[in-house]
Amino acid sequence: MLRRTLLASAVVLAGACAAPAAFAFTEGKDADYITLDKPLPGGEGKIVKIWSYDCPFCFKFDAGVDPKAVPAAEKATGLKFDMFHIETKGKYGRAGSELFAWCMLRDKAAGITDWENPDSLFKKAKDAVYKAYHRQGQRWPEGEAAFLKTGLDAIGAKPEEFMAARKTPEVQALADSWKPSYDVAKIQGIPAYVVNGKYLVMTKSIRSLQGFVDLLTELSKK
Numbered sequence: 001m002l003r004r005t006l007l008a009s010a011v012v013l014a015g016a017c018a019a020p021a022a023f024a025f026t027e028g029k030d031a032d033y034i035t036l037d038k039p040l041p042g043g044e045g046k047i048v049k050i051w052s053y054d055c056p057f058c059f060k061f062d063a064g065v066d067p068k069a070v071p072a073a074e075k076a077t078g079l080k081f082d083m084f085h086i087e088t089k090g091k092y093g094r095a096g097s098e099l100f101a102w103c104m105l106r107d108k109a110a111g112i113t114d115w116e117n118p119d120s121l122f123k124k125a126k127d128a129v130y131k132a133y134h135r136q137g138q139r140w141p142e143g144e145a146a147f148l149k150t151g152l153d154a155i156g157a158k159p160e161e162f163m164a165a166r167k168t169p170e171v172q173a174l175a176d177s178w179k180p181s182y183d184v185a186k187i188q189g190i191p192a193y194v195v196n197g198k199y200l201v202m203t204k205s206i207r208s209l210q211g212f213v214d215l216l217t218e219l220s221k222k
Contacts, residue, residue, distance in 0.1 A: 025215050032205045032215055034187070036198055041180050043197025046082045047073055047216055050181040050192040053126070054090035058191045059134045062126075065209065067116060072213045077220035079196070083115055083122075084178040086185055092140065092147040094175070098166045099125060099151050101174035121155045128154035195219040 025032040040048060049066070051058040070081045085100050087093035103122040107113070112120050132138035132150045140147040145159065152162055165171055184192050184200060193201040199219040206212045 025218055029188075029202065030205075031202060033195075033199050033201050033219060036184065036194070036200055038183070039197040040184055040194050041197070042084075042177050043082075043194050045079060045196065047077065047079050047220075048181070048194045048197070049081070049083045050086060050185050050190050050194065051083055052086050052089040052093065052190060053096050053129045054093075054133055055190050056134060057189070059130050061191045062130065065212070069209050069212050069216075070116070072209075073216040076213060076217040077195075079216075079220055080113070081115065084181040085175075086178060086182050086190070087175070088182050089185075089190070092144055095144050095148055096129070097175040097178060098171055099148060099162065101171050101178075102162060102165050103151075103155065105170055105174060124154045125151035196222075198222070 027033055027035065042048075047070070049058075049061075051062070073079070074081055083100075085093075085097045087097040090096060100122060103120075103125045104115075107115075107117075107120050107122050110119075114120065115122055115126075117123065129147075129151050138150070140150070148159065148162065152159060181192075184194060187200060188202060188204070191203065193203070193216070195201070195216055196219070199222065201212075201215060201219075206215070
């Protein structure tokens with residue numbers, strides 16, 4: 001049921017017009033958002049998307065919702081969009097977290113903090129893994145090295161370069177910092193959008209792209 005609901009939400013959002021939301025936002029699991037019992041570490045001052053490379057609904061939102069809603073939400077709220085990958089989902093979940101963390105750190109060193117920037121190594125690796133898994137049916141039966149090669153080829157990096165970097169304190173710290181997001185993911189599944197580390201959007205209640213932006217905006221002011 002949850003998967004059907006999320007899929008329906010993604011389809012509606014992707015094709016929705018930018019009409020203003022015509023309803024007041026309410027709190028509750030059967031409403032628009034909930035207040036987290038424990039704030040999401042690292043989520044302050046951000047709109048965080050909790051995701052996994054093997055989540056089909058994360059992929060659908062990434063392709064059809066985020067490119068339209070995120071820039072509008074960042075502009076309206078003044079909050080930065082960030083992505084926390086969870087390692088508990090997917091056969092290569094931890095390897096994925098380390099790969100994406102390494103790409104993000106390299107992006108930040110290059111002055112890139114917009115994860116939709118076409119020059120972002122994170123975006124290139126994410127898109128390559130997403131495409132291989134969800135469009136081409138790749139499951140990398142050869143093992144972790146084959147999984148990593150998909151992302152590394154996309155950013156022009158050699159396996160030995162990543163292997164030397166993946167266990168550094170910086171990469172491990174960033175990948176580890178995403179671990180608490182699993183507790184949020186358990187509430188309704190993923191993708192999960194959290195505002196200011198406090199408020200979780202109930203994805204099933206989103207009715208339009210503009211309604212999504214309006215909800216994020218309202219929560220940013222709470």
